[in-house]
Amino acid sequence: MKGIKNLIFDFGGVLVNLDKTACRKAYEQLGIESIHESVLDDYRQKELYMQFESGNISAAGFRASMRRLSDQTLTDEQIDQAWIAMLADIPSYKLDWLLRLRETYHVLLLSNTNSIHWQWAEQHLFTYKGHHVDDFFDRIYLSYELHMQKPDIEIFKCVLNDSVITANETFFIDDSPANCKAAESIGIRSYCCPAGSDWTFLFKE
Numbered sequence: 582m583k584g585i586k587n588l589i590f591d592f593g594g595v596l597v598n599l600d601k602t603a604c605r606k607a608y609e610q611l612g613i614e615s616i617h618e619s620v621l622d623d624y625r626q627k628e629l630y631m632q633f634e635s636g637n638i639s640a641a642g643f644r645a646s647m648r649r650l651s652d653q654t655l656t657d658e659q660i661d662q663a664w665i666a667m668l669a670d671i672p673s674y675k676l677d678w679l680l681r682l683r684e685t686y687h688v689l690l691l692s693n694t695n696s697i698h699w700q701w702a703e704q705h706l707f708t709y710k711g712h713h714v715d716d717f718f719d720r721i722y723l724s725y726e727l728h729m730q731k732p733d734i735e736i737f738k739c740v741l742n743d744s745v746i747t748a749n750e751t752f753f754i755d756d757s758p759a760n761c762k763a764a765e766s767i768g769i770r771s772y773c774c775p776a777g778s779d780w781t782f783l784f785k786e
Contacts, residue, residue, distance in 0.1 A: 582784065585770070587751040588682060589740065590718075591731075592692035594756035594776035596679075597706060598669040607663035612651040633695045636725035640696050665701050676709045678781050679717040688717070691740055691753075693724040693731050720744055731755070732763035741767075754780055 593599050629646055632638045638646075644660045682688050692699075707714035714721070722740050729736040741748060748768035755761050761771035774780045 582752065585686070585750060585752045587687040587689065587744070587746045589689045589691050589751060589753040589764075589769070590679075591753075591755040591757075591760070591774075592690060592694055592702070595754055595774050595780065596675055596690075597671045597702065598777050599667055600669045601667055603669075604663065604667035607666040608647075608651075611655055611659055611663055612653050613647060613663075630695075631730070634693050634724045635730055636696075636728045643695070643697070661697050661701075664697055668698060668702060668706070671706050671709075673709065674779075674781070676707070676712075676717065678784070680712070682784065683717070683719070687719050687744070687746065689740065689744060690718045690721045690723075691731070691736070692722070695725050699723055699725070731757065731760040734763050734767060737764050737767055737769060741769075754783075 590596060629638075629643070633640075633643045644655075644657055647660045647664075648655055679688060694702075703714045707717060720740075720743070722736070722743075724730045724736070727736060727739060729739065731737075737753075740746075741751070749770075751769045753761065753764040753769050753771040754774050755764070755771065756774050756776040758773050761773045764771045772780065772783060
């Protein structure tokens, strides 16, 4: 961490544990048996998911697509609850470390996410010890708001420019090798964190 002043964290897999199986089962119970092939591909994000995370379709548009997949009259709440089933928890020790790291570093969040997931996470995952989401990060950058996604190099440039920070003083933690490679291509140091693993050793002497 020598020379590092800024930390950029991914959300899914790095902070929040993901449970795609729970999400798939929840949608199958609603009659959307093709959810794995349609949205939750383990190797690449499918078109609907990517469009939602890029902000190119709204939450209403996403729900309408889910209704078409199920050919049923599902409520917004049914669709949202099944979609949110993907988000498991953020281990408390990671939240404690984020608070601790903010005392030393400029801490940012950069996530490929969507409005349904993020709004739920704000209300349920970051309400910890009386804190709220803004207590954990100096700035938050979300793909659906920026209309860009990792590993597009432009999203990293956007974060650097908007935060007025330099690449060589910035460290990025993500669970995607492609995302880390993209960040490194413009001079950001990175650590590719296995999903759900403990990254805090990076900051322990």
